[in-house]
Amino acid sequence: xxxxxxxxxxxxxVDNPIAAQLDDEIASLQSQIASLKTRRKxxxxxxxxxxxxxxxxSRLRNSTQPPSNPATSVASQTLSPEExxxxxxxxxxxxxxxxxxxxxxxxxxxxxxIRDPDPNAVDSGNVLGLRIDVAASGKxxxxxxxxxxxxxxxxxxxxxxxxxxxxxxxxxQLASRHxxxxxxxxxxxxxxxxxxxxxxxxxxxxxxxxxxxHNRISVINCLRKSLQLDENSSTSRKGKxxxxxxxxxxxxxxxxxxxxxxxxxxxxxxxxxxxxxxVRKCVIIGxxxxxxxDNERAVEGGRIEGIADRLKEGIY
Amino acid sequence: MSSLSxxxxxxxxxxxxxxxxxxxxxxxxxxxSRPSLLSLALDWLDExxxxxxxxxxxxxxxxxxxxxxxxAHSLDALRGIYSELQxxxxxxxxxxxxxxxxxxxxxxxxxxxxxxDMQYLYDHQASQxxxxxxxxxLSSGADDTESTKLKSIPRFHPATFLRNLKREVLPDVKAHYxxxxxxxxxxxxxxxxxxxxxxxxxxxxxxxNETTLDSNxxxxxxxxxxxxxxxxxxxxxxxxxxxxxxxxxxxSLRKLTLEGIAKAFSRPRERYKLExxxxxxxxxxxxxxxxxxxxxxxxxxxxxxxxxxxxxxxxNPLNMQLPTPTPSTPDKDDSGQxxxxxxxxxxxxxxxxxxxxxxxxxxxxxxxxRFGNIAKADDGKGIEQLTIRIIDPxxxxxxxxxxxxPLADELGALDPPPKKSKGRRSTIHLELxxxxxxxxxxDEFRPTIDMVFSGSHVFAGIRELVEAxxxxxxxxxxxxxxxxxxxxxxxxQGRVRGWKGSGL
Numbered sequence: 001x002x003x004x005x006x007x008x009x010x011x012x013x014v015d016n017p018i019a020a021q022l023d024d025e026i027a028s029l030q031s032q033i034a035s036l037k038t039r040r041k042x043x044x045x046x047x048x049x050x051x052x053x054x055x056x057x058s059r060l061r062n063s064t065q066p067p068s069n070p071a072t073s074v075a076s077q078t079l080s081p082e083e084x085x086x087x088x089x090x091x092x093x094x095x096x097x098x099x100x101x102x103x104x105x106x107x108x109x110x111x112x113x114i115r116d117p118d119p120n121a122v123d124s125g126n127v128l129g130l131r132i133d134v135a136a137s138g139k140x141x142x143x144x145x146x147x148x149x150x151x152x153x154x155x156x157x158x159x160x161x162x163x164x165x166x167x168x169x170x171x172x173q174l175a176s177r178h179x180x181x182x183x184x185x186x187x188x189x190x191x192x193x194x195x196x197x198x199x200x201x202x203x204x205x206x207x208x209x210x211x212x213x214h215n216r217i218s219v220i221n222c223l224r225k226s227l228q229l230d231e232n233s234s235t236s237r238k239g240k241x242x243x244x245x246x247x248x249x250x251x252x253x254x255x256x257x258x259x260x261x262x263x264x265x266x267x268x269x270x271x272x273x274x275x276x277x278x279v280r281k282c283v284i285i286g287x288x289x290x291x292x293x294d295n296e297r298a299v300e301g302g303r304i305e306g307i308a309d310r311l312k313e314g315i316y
Numbered sequence: 317m318s319s320l321s322x323x324x325x326x327x328x329x330x331x332x333x334x335x336x337x338x339x340x341x342x343x344x345x346x347x348x349s350r351p352s353l354l355s356l357a358l359d360w361l362d363e364x365x366x367x368x369x370x371x372x373x374x375x376x377x378x379x380x381x382x383x384x385x386x387x388a389h390s391l392d393a394l395r396g397i398y399s400e401l402q403x404x405x406x407x408x409x410x411x412x413x414x415x416x417x418x419x420x421x422x423x424x425x426x427x428x429x430x431x432x433d434m435q436y437l438y439d440h441q442a443s444q445x446x447x448x449x450x451x452x453x454l455s456s457g458a459d460d461t462e463s464t465k466l467k468s469i470p471r472f473h474p475a476t477f478l479r480n481l482k483r484e485v486l487p488d489v490k491a492h493y494x495x496x497x498x499x500x501x502x503x504x505x506x507x508x509x510x511x512x513x514x515x516x517x518x519x520x521x522x523x524x525n526e527t528t529l530d531s532n533x534x535x536x537x538x539x540x541x542x543x544x545x546x547x548x549x550x551x552x553x554x555x556x557x558x559x560x561x562x563x564x565x566x567x568s569l570r571k572l573t574l575e576g577i578a579k580a581f582s583r584p585r586e587r588y589k590l591e592x593x594x595x596x597x598x599x600x601x602x603x604x605x606x607x608x609x610x611x612x613x614x615x616x617x618x619x620x621x622x623x624x625x626x627x628x629x630x631x632n633p634l635n636m637q638l639p640t641p642t643p644s645t646p647d648k649d650d651s652g653q654x655x656x657x658x659x660x661x662x663x664x665x666x667x668x669x670x671x672x673x674x675x676x677x678x679x680x681x682x683x684x685x686r687f688g689n690i691a692k693a694d695d696g697k698g699i700e701q702l703t704i705r706i707i708d709p710x711x712x713x714x715x716x717x718x719x720x721x722p723l724a725d726e727l728g729a730l731d732p733p734p735k736k737s738k739g740r741r742s743t744i745h746l747e748l749x750x751x752x753x754x755x756x757x758x759d760e761f762r763p764t765i766d767m768v769f770s771g772s773h774v775f776a777g778i779r780e781l782v783e784a785x786x787x788x789x790x791x792x793x794x795x796x797x798x799x800x801x802x803x804x805x806x807x808x809q810g811r812v813r814g815w816k817g818s819g820l
Contacts, residue, residue, distance in 0.1 A: 041638075042637055045636040045637045045638060046636065090638075093638055094638060097638050097639070098636065101635070105633040117617075117686050117794075118793065118794030118799070118811070119791050119793065120794060120809060120811055121811075140631075140632045142624075142625045142626070143631060145615070145622040145623075162799070163615065164611040164612070164614070164615045164619075164623040165614075166610055166611055167469055167543045167545075167608075252471075253469070254469045254542035254609065255469065
């Protein structure tokens with residue numbers, strides 16, 4: 001029964017104020033230690049991947065290598081320079097890590113191989129992992145992962161095994177189009193076939209959807225910003241004369257492909273955006289049930305980013 | 317109250333009053349605890365609700381000296397009274413009496429009743445059993461254009477949905493609809509209260525007959541945000557055994573409501589149907605995790621480490637620090653060998669103690685690999701029942717995909733094979749049998765084994781068993797970790813068939 005000591009200590013805290021104070025102190029010290037440790041790790045990583053330390057290391061390696069070279073028979077017993085000096089090993093790991101990071105933020109799609117922990121997993125647990133790194137509003141967010149395995153009689157056919165893609169990305173539709181299985185499906189390395197699986201196309205289409213979604217979300221945030229919707233009324237007191245004409249812009253559906261625009265006089269607009277970011281359709285209806293054709297034309301005439309500017313032209 | 321009642325197809329209005337003495341009203345209010353009853357009363361007195369839920373206030377002229385609960389003169393005074401009650405002590409009975417005989421003596425309207433019911437639902441998360449259903453587009457054969465095909469979630473607009481749903485209700489029953497936002501979870505909950513009466517006036521509600529106003533006919537539908545699922549709770553367990561309502565009645569209502577939901581989602585040239593996802597649970601938090609709009613839908617068990625956000629930023633490709641090995645990275649086989657070697661070295665007198673410690677540590681690590689960050693006893697995301705049917709051939713000598721014996725003994729949950737029972741679980745059996753169609757049966761001995769794991773948090777329990785060494789964490793099949801994300805499944809070759817975790 002492991003939980004019992006934990007609960008008893010917490011009870012102890014409640015009873016004893018001094019103990020609670022000490023605990024607080026310990027907690028703060030521990031957080032300090034943690035932050036210092038991360039700083040040290042960061043410094044170490046920076047130093048070891050810096051150019052000068054790399055050149056120093058390579059010089060060191062060259063100086064240690066010649067003696068071990070002639071004695072090839074002994075080499076199996078003596079440790080290789082990478083193992084004898086932890087610096088070499090760390091440097092190698094760090095270089096690999098840096099290279100991986102480089103691929104991750106430049107190529108944004110990276111693949112890796114993992115094992116399924118399930119003992120009954122198909123294909124002896126071999127799983128291909130795909131990582132899609134996406135940056136949203138200037139920051140890299142938690143990557144999206146897709147795991148593929150090969151459960152079919154044809155050992156080359158892939159199937160999405162697990163994934164961390166939210167429902168608003170049409171993963172199932174993309175998978176059925178680019179990774180078909182069932183009768184007539186052929187693997188990627190087949191030259192032709194009606195239902196040829198194509199992993200590259202699948203991942204590209206998927207990444208495109210994910211990036212487009214995040215772009216739409218950030219564009220909506222930008223629209224709100226340029227229309228000054230998120231500012232409090234107290235901060236924008238200065239421009240009292242300029243009353244807000246548009247009171248709300250928000251995504252109307254989960255995929256953020258529809259926008260809802262609300263005017264202060266009760267007009268409500270809906271516009272549909274396609275995957276490329278072009279505004280396809282727009283309807284604006286006032287409280288009296290009449291459509292606002294001028295603004296509809298303004299919204300429809302271009303891309304999603306320009307909605308605010310085009311509307312402003314009409315207002316001011 | 318109008319003097320003329322005409323049968324109509326429109327819905328019941330929120331303002332319809334039910335007399336305070338009605339058994340349903342009393343039952344609904346007495347279910348609540350005292351603090352939630354008081355906060356509910358204060359909600360009724362809130363500015364936003366006051367138009368619909370106005371209390372009985374005193375008139376200037378007449379004051380009854382015999383009145384047990386003299387009516388307050390202003391809203392503020394009444395708010396003060398209830399705030400005082402909140403601070404003080406007392407019994408629940410007093411509050412119920414005060415509400416029903418004092419401040420809302422003229423009756424409780426349907427909106428208030430709905431609020432009380434929702435309050436109960438939030439207080440008692442486990443009071444309803446929710447079944448997750450997937451909204452699937454009916455394929456019309458002809459291929460649509462690309463843009464519509466790529467839409468994964470039907471658009472949900474509450475007002476339009478309700479209008480469409482109202483159209484599907486039969487004219488001889490009346491329903492009251494109430495939409496509410498869940499306080500903590502990303503859910504919109506629709507409460508459908510069905511009254512068996514063709515009238516939508518107060519005539520329908522004044523009858524003292526308990527069958528017309530019955531808590532049995534309250535259905536809940538929950539709409540998680542940004543997800544192609546709905547959770548329905550159509551069979552409440554509140555049915556008292558001696559109630560004069562027939563089973564068939566509720567069943568047909570349930571069926572109609574289900575059909576109505578799918579139709580209400582549909583639009584011209586865009587039809588939807590509901591599909592089972594083999595997942596039902598009492599815990600809404602667990603359902604949101606497994607069938608919600610987030611990243612965790614198809615990443616259960618050990619895969620959950622990929623879905624969770626890393627606090628330390630180790631996920632960020634701009635992070636230069638070398639990743640510290642997480643429990644998932646060390647290879648299991650390697651560590652196993654190390655352990656064995658170390659055990660050999662440790663063959664001293666004090667062998668037992670360190671070995672046990674290492675073993676415990678190792679078991680914890682294995683549990684960490686298999687379960688990831690989920691299935692912890694205190695995360696409040698437990699499902700209370702997992703039904704698994706194994707249709708694998710009986711293992712002759714070695715069976716990797718059969719449960720270790722100790723577990724079966726421990727849980728005592730090995731069900732006898734089904735015998736065409738017509739009981740409560742008939743729907744489960746139906747679904748299981750549908751899954752069993754098209755099985756190429758060979759000559760092997762294939763017993764059908766049904767297993768039911770039940771408890772407050774099934775997967776946390778299994779995790780604890782792994783940590784305690786009762787279940788071998790490495791040979792344990794994947795469906796025991798919850799990574800398949802089903803609460804009902806057929807296991808073949810050690811894997812759950814059909815849903816397959818990702819649902820694709």
